[in-house]
Amino acid sequence: MSTSTSVRPITPPTVWLARGRHTGPAAEDVLRRHAQQLKESGVVRDWLELPEIEAVPERVVEARWETGDGVTVRARLSLAHGPAGGREWVLAAEAEAPWDPRWPSPAEMFWPDDPDAAWDHEAETGALLRLRDVNPLPPDDKEMRRLLKDAARAGWAIHFVVHEAMTPDARGRLPLARLLPPGLRHRVVEHRAAPHQLRAVNWALRDCGVQVPRGGAVVLPGAPAPEDFDADAFAVRSVFLDGSAPAELIEALSRFAASPRPLPDGAQEVLTALREDWHLLTLEEELARERALVKMYAEALEAMTRSRDLYREAAERAHEALAIYRESVPALPAPPAREQPQDPPAASPLQQLTRTLERLTGGGKARRPAGGEQGDGGPAG
Known part of the structure; x- marks a missing residue:
């Protein structure tokens, strides 16, 4: 049971x-x-x-x-x-x-x-x-x-x-x-x-x-x-x-x-x-129902108005708090601009000529044969 x-x-x-x-x-x-x-x-x-x-x-x-x-x-x-x-x-x-x-x-x-x-x-x-x-x-x-x-x-x-x-x-x-x-x-x-x-x-x-x-x-x-x-x-x-x-x-x-x-x-x-969901209403019941609907709508409108006012008040307070915060924080210096890397300066014609001669001079010394010294100081045939 x-x-x-x-x-x-x-x-x-x-x-x-x-x-x-x-x-x-x-x-x-x-x-x-x-x-x-x-x-x-x-x-x-x-x-x-x-x-x-x-x-x-x-x-x-x-x-x-x-x-x-x-x-x-x-x-x-x-x-x-x-x-x-x-x-x-x-x-x-x-x-x-x-x-x-x-x-x-x-x-x-x-x-x-x-x-x-x-x-x-x-x-x-x-x-x-x-x-x-x-x-x-x-x-x-x-x-x-x-x-x-x-x-x-x-x-x-x-x-x-x-x-x-x-x-x-x-x-x-x-x-x-x-x-x-x-x-x-x-x-x-x-x-x-x-x-x-x-x-x-x-x-x-x-x-x-x-x-x-x-x-x-x-x-x-x-x-x-x-x-x-x-x-x-x-x-x-x-x-x-x-x-x-x-x-x-x-x-x-x-x-x-x-x-x-x-x-x-x-x-x-x-x-x-x-x-x-009753439909068979008397005149008094219809009036009572309409009054109840009007009261319900009025209460809903009042609640919406109250909610809107509360939201507006909260938004104003948020803006005031933000303004006060901005005034109380000192201004910070702007960060320095980041330097971009520069290309090396192009060499002058004189410098290019000097470098070429240095390469040629150094290259000639490097290619001198070792047997030349033996011919000068070796035994006569």
């Missing part, structure tokens, strides 16, 4: 998040028809479909409504093509007050609450689980373990497992989601374990640190798990599948949904888009 909650921001208490998959055709048409009905009935105050942008692979729809307590809610739904077909949707809603689970579900402000509608498939496990229906666990133990492992790592929806102590009747086979408060109805995934699957289920959940009581239920911690998650606090000893509202289970699910939980993967970007 993941415990890396410190690196993720906590989901604000005013925020409602959900994610799912629409498996049918023409998801945009379903949204438009339902929105028109809600606007005509006065349920939704404003509804806007943003123009399609070629470079952005998603459609975005915004809506605004008021709860029964007069609290304004803003919501943003993005629709994109899913890897397994269909259209995946992500919904983020934020109220002006902490979220009350008794308020209408934001999902119903975009999708019709028709039992045959194709929009309520869970999108994280890839098993086409339903948000508003019972999801029996697979009979194969290996497939069951894989499914529960993926469900325990889910962060957008709240997964819980109910064990049937005995095979229920028709009323007990109805989904428990219909008995939950509206604000929880489309955020939970109900898994049902048959009577004989209890041991296999608990063996598959042992790594999550939770166990399903016989005939009871347990809420899976998700990933990242809430800090200081207490498995016993979210385990319900008895769930009567007789059509009555399971008060203890509803209380556990409501408490888990309201607990400080880390934002799931990708939710930070979705929440930022809801807050900063």
